[in-house]
Amino acid sequence: xxxxxxxxxxxxxxxxxxxxxxxxxxxxxxxxxxxxxxxxxxxxxxxxxxxxxxxxxxxxxxxxxxxxxxxxxxxxxxxxxxxxxxxxxxxxxxxxxxxxxxxxxxxxxxxxxxxxxxxxxxxxxxxxxxxxxxxxxxxxxxxxxxxxxxxxxxxxxxxxxxxxxxxxxxxxxxxxxxxxxxxxxxxxxxxxxxxxxxxxxxxxxxxxxxxxxxxxxxxxxxxxxxxxxxxxxxxxxxxxxxxxxxxxxxxxxxxxxxxxxxxxxxxxxxxxxxxxxxxxxxxxxxxxxxxxxxxxxxxxxxxxxxxxxxxxxxxxxxxxxxxxxxxxxxxxxxxxxxxxxxxxxxxxxxxxxxxxxxxxxxxxxxxxxxxxxxxxxxxxxxxxxxxxxxxxxxxxxxxxxxxxxxxxxxxxxxxxxxxxxxxxxxxxxxxxxxxxxxxxxxxxxxxxxxxxxxxxxxxxxxxxxxxxxxxxxxxxxxxxxxxxxxxxx
RNA sequence: GGUCGGUUAACCGAGUGGCUAGGUAGCGGUCUGCAAAACCGUUUACGGCGGUUCGAAUCCGCCACCGACCUCCA
Numbered sequence: 001x002x003x004x005x006x007x008x009x010x011x012x013x014x015x016x017x018x019x020x021x022x023x024x025x026x027x028x029x030x031x032x033x034x035x036x037x038x039x040x041x042x043x044x045x046x047x048x049x050x051x052x053x054x055x056x057x058x059x060x061x062x063x064x065x066x067x068x069x070x071x072x073x074x075x076x077x078x079x080x081x082x083x084x085x086x087x088x089x090x091x092x093x094x095x096x097x098x099x100x101x102x103x104x105x106x107x108x109x110x111x112x113x114x115x116x117x118x119x120x121x122x123x124x125x126x127x128x129x130x131x132x133x134x135x136x137x138x139x140x141x142x143x144x145x146x147x148x149x150x151x152x153x154x155x156x157x158x159x160x161x162x163x164x165x166x167x168x169x170x171x172x173x174x175x176x177x178x179x180x181x182x183x184x185x186x187x188x189x190x191x192x193x194x195x196x197x198x199x200x201x202x203x204x205x206x207x208x209x210x211x212x213x214x215x216x217x218x219x220x221x222x223x224x225x226x227x228x229x230x231x232x233x234x235x236x237x238x239x240x241x242x243x244x245x246x247x248x249x250x251x252x253x254x255x256x257x258x259x260x261x262x263x264x265x266x267x268x269x270x271x272x273x274x275x276x277x278x279x280x281x282x283x284x285x286x287x288x289x290x291x292x293x294x295x296x297x298x299x300x301x302x303x304x305x306x307x308x309x310x311x312x313x314x315x316x317x318x319x320x321x322x323x324x325x326x327x328x329x330x331x332x333x334x335x336x337x338x339x340x341x342x343x344x345x346x347x348x349x350x351x352x353x354x355x356x357x358x359x360x361x362x363x364x365x366x367x368x369x370x371x372x373x374x375x376x377x378x379x380x381x382x383x384x385x386x387x388x389x390x391x392x393x394x395x396x397x398x399x400x401x402x403x404x405x406x407x408x409x410x411x412x413x414x415x416x417x418x419x420x421x422x423x424x425x426x427x428x429x430x431x432x433x434x435x436x437x438x439x440x441x442x443x444x445x446x447x448x449x450x451x452x453x454x455x456x457x458x459x460x461x462x463x464x465x466x467x468x469x470x471x472x473x474x475x476x477x478x479x480x481x482x483x484x485x486x487x488x489x
Numbered sequence: 490g491g492u493c494g495g496u497u498a499a500c501c502g503a504g505u506g507g508c509u510a511g512g513u514a515g516c517g518g519u520c521u522g523c524a525a526a527a528c529c530g531u532u533u534a535c536g537g538c539g540g541u542u543c544g545a546a547u548c549c550g551c552c553a554c555c556g557a558c559c560u561c562c563a
Contacts, residue, residue: 013493033563046563086561168492171558177491178559222561244563249492251562274563275494281555285562320512321502326495326556333501336513340501343512346526382503386511396527400520460522467524478526485526 003060004376007240008324010248010271011170015378020239021269026062027238028054029230029268031247032124034071035105036086039112040291041314041329042244042277042284048315048426049274049323049379050242051118055424056375067233068121069226070109072102072128073219074209085219088208098209102128112294115311117426123233127225131211134220134228137262138199138213146261150190152202152216156257158195165260170271171249197254199224223254230267231259241268245275246283274323279304281328292329306331309338312430316341319381319425340389345429346487347392348417350399356407362394364409364416371420381425388420431488444475448484451477 005018020026030050033043050068057064074085091098127134138154141147146161147154158167162175178195202216203209210217230238236259243252252271259267277284284291292302300308309317317337321327367387374384391413397403405413421427447466454462467477474489 031563034561040563042563044563049563172492173559174492245494245557246562249558250560276557276563278556283557283562287560287562316512317501324494325502328501330500332499332513336501338513340512350527380503382512383510386503389511393528400528402528455522458522464523471525476525479521479524480526481520487526 004372005056005060006376006378007270007272008378010273011268016270018270020062021237024061024063026057026064026240027230027234028057028064028066028240028242029226029234029238030066030068030121030241031226031243031251032068032070033105033109034074034086035102035109036074036090037105037286038293038295039105039109040284040286040293041297042291043109044112044116044294044314045277045318045323045327046242046244046274047113047118048116048318050272051116051426052319052379052381052424053240053242053272054119054121055426056379059419059424065123065234066119066121067123067125067230069229070106070124070126071225072099072106072126073131073225074098085207085209091208099128102126108295112311115294115298116315117311117428119426125229125233127220127229128209130225130229130232131220133232134224135200135213137224137228137231137258138215138220140262141199141258144261144264146257147199148192149215152200152218153190153198154200154215154221155191155196156199156221156254156261157192158197158257159193161257161261165257167257168253170256171253173249173253197221197223197250199258223251223258226251227255227258227262227267231263236263237265237267237269240270240272242272242274245273246285248273275326277329278326279329284329304331307335309334310430312427313338313341315425315427316344319427320385322378322380322382324378340385341427344385344388344392344421344427345431347395348421348429351395351414351417354395354398354405354410356410357404358406359404360406360409361404362398362409364394364405364412367391367394368412368416371416375420375424384420384425388417391417444486448477448486452483 003018006015007018008015028050030046033039054064054066072087074087087098087101091101096104138147141156142149142154147156158175161167167175168178175195179193198221200213200215200218200220202218207219209219211219230241241252256266256268279290282288282290292304294314296302296305297309297314298311313334317334318327320337320340367390370387371384374380374387377383394403394413398405447470451463451466454466470477470486476487476489478485
């Protein structure tokens with residue numbers, strides 16, 4: 001299975017040719033959300049990025065197993081926050097069972113992801129369903145001597161691990177610096193070193209989410225679930241691990257340490273990290289309280305939003321930038337994305353109506369080549385879009401009669417747009433199927449005929465009135481040389 | 490403080506040692522009864538100061554500013 005696909009590997013900090021371990025199979029693991037509140041724009045970034053990766057790999061005819069976890073075992077809010085975790089805190093607030101909270105936000109996450117037209121992962125494992133596997137991993141790490149038990153809790157021994165392996169290779173951390181810079185927080189006196197991290201945490205009496213274990217009644221540590229579930233579903237070594245850049249340290253660093261300690265080898269071959277969404281130059285994050293939920297974007301119901309933005313506008317907005325650069329939120333940028341997206345969609349409609357000529361005046365094969373090169377270059381969706389807009393110009397020019405396409409090239413252009421716009425970028429036309437299309441078409445035909453009569457009689461006031469009233473109803477009328485076209489606003 | 494990354498026109502956002510990125514907005518034109526759309530043309534750039542080079546926004550050095558991570562985070 002040949003390809004020219006290159007991926008920027010966070011581990012080596014270089015673009016590398018993508019060669020799967022066992023072609024045609026590809027194992028892809030992506031860190032999913034912690035489900036304790038509604039998803040915001042930040043959650044859409046990795047979802048759309050890795051959805052595009054999944055779609056592209058599938059297009060390249062790989063058999064991809066795409067695993068995205070759901071973190072439903074509450075992680076400790078912070079080390080000082082003894083025993084209380086995010087999910088339980090929320091549960092108390094809303095007087096719900098922890099698992100009720102989990103279910104509620106899984107539902108909203110999946111709803112929003114569907115609206116963004118992301119494909120369902122092959123497996124969406126939940127941390128709470130893999131306690132046994134996590135305990136098994138802890139046991140392995142203990143057996144290998146890289147963890148220690150204190151008062152029913154188990155901690156990873158970073159210092160001992162670093163004597164044989166390199167801790168910090170992904171994030172570029174140096175242990176001495178970590179030692180000097182790690183904040184001293186309360187509730188850490190059990191650890192041998194402040195940079196050690198919990199594998200199993202003994203539950204305090206008020207802690208609701210708890211499971212029995214050889215060490216204590218408690219819950220698994222912060223970084224364990226991804227190691228356990230990726231191993232279970234993708235094997236000890238797999239191809240791609242993705243997630244947000246903010247997870248690089250400590251989360252992914254700890255994953256590497258856990259897997260290496262347990263299995264003696266690294267599990268991930270390519271690490272991919274998407275960058276953050278910023279708002280007023282700062283990271284959008286739940287913990288910072290500066291987030292806008294996806295529902296709020298879709299409804300426009302937020303003080304910072306000047307209007308509603310459709311799911312596809314959001315998706316297009318994200319795809320306009322490369323996944324490794326930050327994107328700053330602004331109404332202006334979103335409005336520009338909305339216009340651009342609509343222009344692209346209109347062109348795909350026009351494309352379906354184009355008539356072939358005997359010969360072409362446009363080179364479609366080089367356009368195709370450019371599109372593939374853009375995707376092959378570490379998923380350069382912004383570059384791909386620039387080529388697709390070149391295609392849009394071709395389409396409109398052919399429609400205007402200033403350029404020509406042979407029937408072969410026309411078919412080629414259609415398939416190009418289908419593949420890249422819909423299959424790979426995962427965009428879709430949001431106007432389709434909004435109401436009874438047939439009836440609307442018939443009614444519009446009648447109205448346009450009536451207006452044409454008025455125009456023929458040079459009754460401009462009447463014809464303008466019709467056009468004006470239609471505009472108020474959300475329908476734009478465009479007069480052509482012969483007849484008229486209409487479309488929704 | 491440590492580590493890493495960024496600074497491109499009105500806004501967003503690519504890229505490259507010499508050749509138009511693209512989108513949105515603006516301006517002019519074609520078309521049109523008018524308008525819209527489309528098409529054609531077009532105005533504002535590469536944070537600052539040095540250096541390398543025939544040539545740098547692109548490479549190197551210094552400086553300034555911004556951000557991410559170092560604590561749960563997509």
